[in-house]
Amino acid sequence: MEQKKLAIIATKGSLDWAYPPFILASTASALGYETQIFFTFYGLQLLKKKLALEVTPLGNPGMPMPMGMEKWFPVLGMTLPGMQGMMTAMMKKKMKDKGVASIEELRDLCLEAEVKLIACQMTVDLFDMDKTDFIADLEYAGAAAFFEFAGESDICLYI
């Protein structure tokens, strides 16, 4: 049987949205898929050596909040300085308590499983990003290179 292929485009750079691409890619690898993730725009944040991913309830009415805060705490309060950091710390603690892997751990598992991580060169140029901030096991490429793999893939996800 020919090896199945999974292609993922990761476009988001928040702590919560960092999970789907790394969970799916690492699991697919364990199932024998050849997997590539193409990181573009804010997804590039997931490739930093030192991850500084945060989570925000702003513009996200579906996010469950501690102590039912979404019921009585005004949305505007979430814009106060320090709120995002606090929400992020609470989310990380919850994840740890529930045995959910950290993004660093999942990313390492992906690399170990030889998931190919590709950074969008255009995004790097657009935001004047410093390549030395990124992990070493990366390729830099563009849309055409993504299609070379995605065109042959069995599953292609945009996250």
Add this chain to the structure above:
Amino acid sequence: MADFDQELDASGLNCPLPILRAKKTLNAMASGQVLHIVATDPGSVKDFDAFAKQTGNELTESREEGGKFHFLIKKS
């Protein structure tokens, strides 16, 4: 309890860690050897079934005992 060659305690770990740890442990085992996995994630019941079907490793046992899930996987 059937015999097994290696044991993996994935208690307290959540999706997809039990599967990833199991895969890693299986990689270091020989064909025909049996891995016993203990997990607490209820999602792992369906996941190990699906893992076995897709990887060709045989799930010879899947049961719940004392709030924990036990799996036996025979490496293909």
